[in-house]
Amino acid sequence: MKSSETKAERPGLLARLLREAGYRDTAPRRAVVRAIEEADGEQSPEALWRAAQRIHPGIGRATVYRTLELLTGLGAVRPLIAAEGGRRYPVAVGGHHHLVCSGCGTVVEFDECAEGEVARRVARRQGFAIQGHLLEIYGTCGDCRVTGEVRT
């Protein structure tokens, strides 16, 4: 499965978010954060853990999970489910917009989004405080339509 690149966030963005949220600035966390920012498609907890270990040997899996949870809570990262089934944590500052192929699972990110207006209006009406949004368009990519390929 191919899948789009993680838009290289300005280094330190996630770390800053954590700090501003009042969490301590620790080496293990910095390692996880760096792993995420440099993860290129390899965003599964397991892969992030291995990457974080290279940066901060001795880091435990639990710390990776705990940090991912913090970041998710801050809306800095958004857990998604990859075509192969496992979780992936792409950086998600702001909204995320995906074009997802039902055939091969490819996920292409795009920026255009016209929801600002509607989102705010609907949210206000329901008394919601918006944190972010996810817009996914599902379909079949050219390749899959041609080959009649189907995701297993």
Added chain:
Amino acid sequence: MKSSETKAERPGLLARLLREAGYRDTAPRRAVVRAIEEADGEQSPEALWRAAQRIHPGIGRATVYRTLELLTGLGAVRPLIAAEGGRRYPVAVGGHHHLVCSGCGTVVEFDECAEGEVARRVARRQGFAIQGHLLEIYGTCGDCRVTGEVRT
């Protein structure tokens, strides 16, 4: 947890997709499919299993998972990660618009959506054949903000 109705997809849509894909039309599958179509924010495998059991007593968990996988492959549902951490399988055909509370998991559906345009344009540019789209706005509902409840 409260949550709005799931816009009743034309009953049988998912079942039809399965049939057209060449899969057998069995009672257990029909139960799962109905559970999904009637899932009201309760889209976790576990909840869907309980719902399916009410429709077809004796159905096993494995069948639910297997059916969800088939439907995912067909692009009929799209696995996402719920605020509480588990998976959710919202319908991915047609257009769905949810307001999801990070605090209590409430899912409210709404109709307004300005994405028709954008979706078509982006899809065409990438050579995608659109099957549907999902717009989810994440935030905190009034109740949760008052009680200070936060997603764990």
Added chain:
DNA sequence: TTAGATGCAAAATTTTTGCATGAGT
């Protein structure tokens, strides 16, 4: 100094599989 973080290992969850049996076509 002191609340918050970490690593480890165990526990809990969630999802997948093997296999004998039962159904749809």
Added chain:
DNA sequence: ACTCATGCAAAAATTTTGCATCTAA
């Protein structure tokens, strides 16, 4: 008849937790 689908239970994989020990602030 012949596949394909199912349920069950076991196995695997994934995620969460308890707790003693560190460490940033």
